[in-house]
Amino acid sequence: MITFTNVSKVYPNGTKALNDVNINIEKGEFVFIVGASGAGKSTFLKLIMKEEEPSSGFITVNETNITKMKRRKVPYLRRTMGIVFQDFRLIDKMSVFDNVAFAMRVIGAKPKAVKKRVNYILGLVGLKEKAHCRPAELSGGEQQRVSLARALVNNPSIIIADEPTGNIDPEMSFEIIELLNEINKQGTTIIVVTHEHDLVQKFKNRVIEIQGGEVISDSGTVEEKAEVPIEISEKELLEMHSDDENITDYDENEIPSSRKIVTEVFVDGEAGEE
Amino acid sequence: MIGLGYLTKEGIKSVWNNRMMSAASIGVLVSCLLITGVAVLLSLNVARIVDTVGKDNQITVFLKENIDDVTAIQKIGPEIRKLDNIASCEFYSKSEAIVKWESELGSLFGELQGEENPLPNAFHVAMVDLSQYDDTVENIKNVEGVDIISDRSDVAKRLTELNILVTKVGAWLVTALGIISLFIISNSVRMTMYSRRFEISIMKSVGATNHFVRTPFVIEGIVLGLISGGIASVIIAFLYEAMVSAVKYIVPIKEIPYSELAFQMSATFIIFGMIIGAIGALISIGRYLNMEGGEILGW
Ligand SMILES: Nc1ncnc2c1ncn2[C@@H]1O[C@H](COP(=O)(O)OP(=O)(O)O)[C@@H](O)[C@H]1O
Ligand SMILES: [Mg+2]
Numbered sequence: 001m002i003t004f005t006n007v008s009k010v011y012p013n014g015t016k017a018l019n020d021v022n023i024n025i026e027k028g029e030f031v032f033i034v035g036a037s038g039a040g041k042s043t044f045l046k047l048i049m050k051e052e053e054p055s056s057g058f059i060t061v062n063e064t065n066i067t068k069m070k071r072r073k074v075p076y077l078r079r080t081m082g083i084v085f086q087d088f089r090l091i092d093k094m095s096v097f098d099n100v101a102f103a104m105r106v107i108g109a110k111p112k113a114v115k116k117r118v119n120y121i122l123g124l125v126g127l128k129e130k131a132h133c134r135p136a137e138l139s140g141g142e143q144q145r146v147s148l149a150r151a152l153v154n155n156p157s158i159i160i161a162d163e164p165t166g167n168i169d170p171e172m173s174f175e176i177i178e179l180l181n182e183i184n185k186q187g188t189t190i191i192v193v194t195h196e197h198d199l200v201q202k203f204k205n206r207v208i209e210i211q212g213g214e215v216i217s218d219s220g221t222v223e224e225k226a227e228v229p230i231e232i233s234e235k236e237l238l239e240m241h242s243d244d245e246n247i248t249d250y251d252e253n254e255i256p257s258s259r260k261i262v263t264e265v266f267v268d269g270e271a272g273e274e
Numbered sequence: 275m276i277g278l279g280y281l282t283k284e285g286i287k288s289v290w291n292n293r294m295m296s297a298a299s300i301g302v303l304v305s306c307l308l309i310t311g312v313a314v315l316l317s318l319n320v321a322r323i324v325d326t327v328g329k330d331n332q333i334t335v336f337l338k339e340n341i342d343d344v345t346a347i348q349k350i351g352p353e354i355r356k357l358d359n360i361a362s363c364e365f366y367s368k369s370e371a372i373v374k375w376e377s378e379l380g381s382l383f384g385e386l387q388g389e390e391n392p393l394p395n396a397f398h399v400a401m402v403d404l405s406q407y408d409d410t411v412e413n414i415k416n417v418e419g420v421d422i423i424s425d426r427s428d429v430a431k432r433l434t435e436l437n438i439l440v441t442k443v444g445a446w447l448v449t450a451l452g453i454i455s456l457f458i459i460s461n462s463v464r465m466t467m468y469s470r471r472f473e474i475s476i477m478k479s480v481g482a483t484n485h486f487v488r489t490p491f492v493i494e495g496i497v498l499g500l501i502s503g504g505i506a507s508v509i510i511a512f513l514y515e516a517m518v519s520a521v522k523y524i525v526p527i528k529e530i531p532y533s534e535l536a537f538q539m540s541a542t543f544i545i546f547g548m549i550i551g552a553i554g555a556l557i558s559i560g561r562y563l564n565m566e567g568g569e570i571l572g573w
Contacts, residue, residue: 049479051566078481089476102473105280106482154480 001027001158001189002048007057009043009213017043019213020057025191026221027157030184032200033193035210041193044210045160048191049081050074062157079107082151084161088143090135090150097122097131100149107154117153125149125179141172148179158189165196173199181205281486285493288466289501296498299462303502303550304509306451307543311510312517313444315535320437322530324404332400333411334366334424339394341419343367346395350419354397357417359410361400368393394421405438407431452550459498459554463491467562474562475570484563492555499551503544510539 002025009018017040025031033041046052047059050066058067066077090099097118104114122128125145135143144164151159159180165173177192177199184190194200200207209217289296335354337346347365354363371393401410411423467474477487511532518529562570 046567049567051479051568072484075478075481075483078479081481083479089472091473091476102476103480106477106480106486108486150480 001025001029001062002191003060004044004047005058005060007047007054007059009040009047009052010055017213018047018054018210021210021213021215023208023215023218025189027189028184028187029221030181030190030203030205031192032203032205032207033191033210034195034197034200034207036195039210040213041210042162043213045162045191045193048158048160049083050077075107079154080157082148082154082156082159084144084147084151084159084164086163086166088135088140088147088167090143090146092135095132095134096127096138096146099135099146100153103150103153118149121149121153124152139172140168141175144168144172144176145179148176152183156188158191159183161190161192163193163195165194165199170196170198174202177203278489281489282493284490286497288470288490288494289497292462292466292469295462295465299458299498300502300505302458303455303499303547304506306455307502307506307547308510308513309451310444310448310546311506311539311543312513313440313447315510315514315517315539317437317440317444318535319527319529320433320440323527324433324437326528332362332398335397335399335414336421336423337395337397337419338421341395343395345419346397350417351397353417354399354414354420357410357413359402359406361402362398363400364398366396366398368395371396404431404434407434455550456554456557459495459551460557462498463495463555464558466494467491467558471562471570475567478570479567487563488556488559491559492552495551495553495555496548497551499547499549499554500544501547502551503540503547506543506547507536507540510543511536 002023004021004023007018007021008016010016021044033044035041043052047054048061048066050069054067058065060066061077062080064077069077091102094102100118100121101114104117109117119128119131122131125148127142127145127149130138130142135146138146144167148159148161148164151161161180164176164180168176173196180190180192181203206221207217207219208215337350341350343365346367351363351365354360368391369388372391375393399414401407414420414423474487514532514535518527521527522529
């Protein structure tokens with residue numbers, strides 16, 4: 001799904017952020033990237049999103065060499081990814097609903113499809129009741145779930161999260177990673193950058209450690225961890241690889257049955273909390 | 275086009291959200307359009323006056339006293355017509371002239387008819403192009419038998435010079451003000467982009483195409499241009515009436531009625547405004563589209 005081959009990154013000011021990195025992340029994996037501040041973790045993610053270009057080596061995403069990708073194709077690459085930031089990056093003046101809808105609207109989704117899909121996703125992250133709140137009225141954990149909902153709304157095949165738990169308290173952090181784990185079980189590839197070792201240890205996921213721009217350890221692909229078998233419908237596979245803009249026509253019926261399980265899990269989860 | 279309704283709404287919203295800057299750009303653009311409009315209207319009117327003055331103010335070419343009708347018609351007339359820039363050349367005999375004088379001034383000249391007629395034979399000559407007035411007059415003077423030429427078209431000549439000046443100054447004004455307007459609009463859109471850089475960075479990270487990021491800002495520019503063009507269209511109508519009555523107070527002129535110009539003027543203002551708006555916006559957008567993630571946010 002994602003491969004780095006002899007990738008180095010030197011920023012224009014001379015900072016060597018990554019040095020000869022080789023990584024292979026399989027489809028459906030959940031990977032933690034750990035390392036001290038300044039190790040090069042964010043640079044690693046930016047290279048995947050094509051926000052930065054490698055100085056040498058090459059990167060493939062979905063079997064496509066993105067190093068050679070034309071500029072005008074980059075937006076379509078990004079539509080296959082959902083991105084979650086440490087600082088949530090929510091738009092203050094928009095409601096929770098509109099923040100999530102924004103991601104669909106700006107890739108040209110039709111209003112009807114937006115309404116349906118956003119409500120569904122907000123249910124998935126347990127924020128249906130907060131749809132009309134402003135981000136400022138939510139806790140950090142809730143804000144990060146909005147951010148996650150936004151990342152999920154366009155049905156990406158990869159979720160990339162840069163220190164998603166950096167600004168929220170430990171209990172909420174656990175919840176966010178748990179949520180990501182559930183999403184992972186449906187077949188979405190997940191890459192989470194974090195420097196919280198506690199959190200990493202609680203989950204039996206693959207861990208790649210970066211130090212001074214180099215991979216210093218890699219626990220390797222975790223073979224069997226899911227209680228729920230990963231099953232992806234043919235339709236979903238097609239959607240993940242489709243390069244066109246027709247993710248706009250979501251319909252409740254089109255959501256793979258495996259995703260519906262997640263809805264139930266979280267609707268239950270919400271109920272249990274109260 | 276996908277989501278054009280959404281994009282248009284966004285573009286219009288940001289005109290309102292940035293109303294201070296929008297008002298400033300509209301103010302400047304309206305002023306530019308008005309100055310341009312006044313120059314154009316002035317030039318059109320001068321051209322019209324020159325046209326009328328030129329038409330009914332043909333020059334009179336008086337012949338030497340000893341030239342008789344036959345010589346004038348058979349020899350001098352054709353020679354004048356052969357010259358460049360002659361629109362018409364009609365014989366005006368001294369007997370015709372004295373009759374006209376009499377009809378206007380009474381029988382005072384009664385005894386001056388026939389052999390006693392002191393007036394010379396003449397030609398009424400009209401020119402094709404008044405800007406070549408001097409050369410043409412010089413050429414006519416060189417024709418054998420021509421005595422003096424009445425200089426009644428001087429006004430038209432001056433007006434033609436004025437018209438050329440107005441056109442030249444107008445062209446410079448349009449260019450200079452066009453550049454200023456572009457600068458102002460592009461600045462206004464740049465402010466919007468700056469205030470929305472956060473949204474732009476999110477749009478890019480979720481995979482919005484450049485076209486999609488760009489469109490609301492182009493629409494903002496176009497809307498600013500449209501509003502300015504509309505306002506300028508209304509103001510110019512009043513301004514024109516005021517200008518005309520001010521000029522009429524000093525010199526009696528017959529102006530072009532505004533109703534004859536209104537449609538073209540408004541259409542030009544609006545289209546010109548919209549084009550300036552769109553180009554102004556595009557100037558600002560390029561920079562943002564080439565940036566990524568944190569760069570957009572200035573981190
Ligand atoms: N845009 C940039 N220009 C120059 N240097 C940068 C830039 N971004 C990051 N760096 C440097 O590259 C190194 C790795 O940064 P980063 O990937 O952000 O590390 P991490 O996310 O692991 O903290 C750091 O030394 C950082 O200062
Ligand atoms: Mg970082």
